[in-house]
Amino acid sequence: MTGFQPLKLFFVFLGGLLLLFVIAPLAGMFLETSPAEFFDTAMEKEVAGSIWLTLWTSMLATLIFALAAIPFSWILARKKFPLKRVISAIIDIPVVIPHSAAGIAILGFVARDTAVGRLGDHLGLSFVGTPAGIILAMAFVSIPFLVNAARDGFLAVPEKLEKAALNLGASPARVFFTVSLPLAWRSILSGLIMMWARGMSEFGAVVIVAYHPMITPVLIYERFGSFGLSYARPVAVVFICVCLVFFVFLRMLSTKYENADG
Amino acid sequence: MLTVKDLSVKLGKFELNGVNFEVGPGEYFVLLGVSGAGKSVLLQIIGGLIPGASGVVMLNGKDISREKVQRRGVGLVFQDAALFPHMNVFKNIAYPLRSLKLNDREIDRRVRELADMTNITKLLKRNPANLSGGEKQRVALARALALKPQCLLLDEPISSLDVQLRRELRSLLRKINANGQTIVHVTHDYEEAALLASRIGVIENGSVVQTGKAPEVFSRPKSEFVANFVGIRNFFRGELRDGKDSMKKFLFDGGEVSVLTGEPEGAGYITVRGEDLIISEKRWESSAANSFPGRVIALEPARVGTEVLVDIGVTLSALVSKESVSNLQLEPGSKVWVSFKASAVKFIPG
Numbered sequence: 001m002t003g004f005q006p007l008k009l010f011f012v013f014l015g016g017l018l019l020l021f022v023i024a025p026l027a028g029m030f031l032e033t034s035p036a037e038f039f040d041t042a043m044e045k046e047v048a049g050s051i052w053l054t055l056w057t058s059m060l061a062t063l064i065f066a067l068a069a070i071p072f073s074w075i076l077a078r079k080k081f082p083l084k085r086v087i088s089a090i091i092d093i094p095v096v097i098p099h100s101a102a103g104i105a106i107l108g109f110v111a112r113d114t115a116v117g118r119l120g121d122h123l124g125l126s127f128v129g130t131p132a133g134i135i136l137a138m139a140f141v142s143i144p145f146l147v148n149a150a151r152d153g154f155l156a157v158p159e160k161l162e163k164a165a166l167n168l169g170a171s172p173a174r175v176f177f178t179v180s181l182p183l184a185w186r187s188i189l190s191g192l193i194m195m196w197a198r199g200m201s202e203f204g205a206v207v208i209v210a211y212h213p214m215i216t217p218v219l220i221y222e223r224f225g226s227f228g229l230s231y232a233r234p235v236a237v238v239f240i241c242v243c244l245v246f247f248v249f250l251r252m253l254s255t256k257y258e259n260a261d262g
Numbered sequence: 263m264l265t266v267k268d269l270s271v272k273l274g275k276f277e278l279n280g281v282n283f284e285v286g287p288g289e290y291f292v293l294l295g296v297s298g299a300g301k302s303v304l305l306q307i308i309g310g311l312i313p314g315a316s317g318v319v320m321l322n323g324k325d326i327s328r329e330k331v332q333r334r335g336v337g338l339v340f341q342d343a344a345l346f347p348h349m350n351v352f353k354n355i356a357y358p359l360r361s362l363k364l365n366d367r368e369i370d371r372r373v374r375e376l377a378d379m380t381n382i383t384k385l386l387k388r389n390p391a392n393l394s395g396g397e398k399q400r401v402a403l404a405r406a407l408a409l410k411p412q413c414l415l416l417d418e419p420i421s422s423l424d425v426q427l428r429r430e431l432r433s434l435l436r437k438i439n440a441n442g443q444t445i446v447h448v449t450h451d452y453e454e455a456a457l458l459a460s461r462i463g464v465i466e467n468g469s470v471v472q473t474g475k476a477p478e479v480f481s482r483p484k485s486e487f488v489a490n491f492v493g494i495r496n497f498f499r500g501e502l503r504d505g506k507d508s509m510k511k512f513l514f515d516g517g518e519v520s521v522l523t524g525e526p527e528g529a530g531y532i533t534v535r536g537e538d539l540i541i542s543e544k545r546w547e548s549s550a551a552n553s554f555p556g557r558v559i560a561l562e563p564a565r566v567g568t569e570v571l572v573d574i575g576v577t578l579s580a581l582v583s584k585e586s587v588s589n590l591q592l593e594p595g596s597k598v599w600v601s602f603k604a605s606a607v608k609f610i611p612g
Binding site for chain 2 (some may be wrong): 160163169173183
């Protein structure tokens, strides 16, 4: 179709407004931060330490919970069992509840006077005000992203390929690691990136479980509360830049993998 | 060799009902049935890939019904080959050999041997996405043969290929069978069955309704599906009862016909060839014991003459000349009489 299309033009206009809504505040933040401010902030020990803490806790949360989430996603994709839909809905709960409420829930679960807290103390592991607590809070709010993406990835792998592998003498474990996992890998990697990114940007749940040591979102909030916008902004800009570098790198990595088409 | 006894399973609306058949060593057994008859499910049950079926599957005298998939000794080739898309042809064929924990040199030797037999040596480095349908099936065959299965199960391996590729693959399957490999092959294609099978089983409504050598199955069909294939359009299931004198009555859903047969009473099938049906405007006094009024439903051109479908309570198909169509002024809706002799009706017990 050719010629003037008012509807199409209107949709493009709406899309442009939407893009502006996302880009304008970010661009404003970047433009109002001078290069000197940017580098000074990046060199600050507290900021660098907080960014490093945010990166490794979010990565560790993703990796630790992936060990359970990926096999569980395969179960959700392949097996029929009672209450499967209820269980799938439970997995999505962290996405829909306020994250401060999630933080309260986790704190209530791992505080020192709870069974889990006492068990942790016994093992020399404390969750409140520690990186372990940060990892728990990050994982709680971000796990649905991995489980859902991995489940969709496994669903896209034709089941007959797994059956063929079994028939060819492979054990269920070998089938999982040589057929299911490689063929669902692109979706799983995408889920891992989303889980990691979501965990890294978490504020509400983490601030309740572990105000200290400060992850960067908490540091930005603290600087804003104590010193105002102009002190919080450079930290936010540095953090966004670091996140973007990792995000772009991992996205490029994920496009190398192709999902199975059977 | 392979014995399937009273195999039953219910999967949603689909059901297999007490499937029974036997396949001898080195035999090429083709299970013939329409799409949805349960052929693929049956193969997967034999392979242990669909659990929950009742009945017994014996292979070389050993009950493998509860055996693990990996230890059943049957190789399954899926309809669309089910090659692993992330592995090249070499890795696909080597996949089962890695389960045997062979060293790389031995794996290489075995893969090349299988590739040579299936004529795919040039394809070893190619990815499945770049293979034609026929090439994929050859790779799937080589891969399934790698574990030297006692019985090879083929799920419509030829059906989706074009004529030339079909010919080539049929020739390969004959070669594999000639090497002593027992094969169970399921298909909906009669031609495939007739050209490959040393014995045929016909599967209908979830059970095997007839087994035998191809000429026997096709000359005395016990299913409408096979009857239609061999050109018999008038096929009815019912019961033979005692009648007057030498003639017997065959009762079926929709009518009753006289049959001249020496077979004893009981359940079975009747067939009447379209060529043996006579169409007339009025009731025709003749030696034909069966004469029914009816209405023409449709006229369809046949290879020779015209096929006239007449509703007499059930639909009968008569083959008449174009001249007769013109002389009798036959058209949909015409009232006619259909007659045939009791001796034209073949009764097949079963």
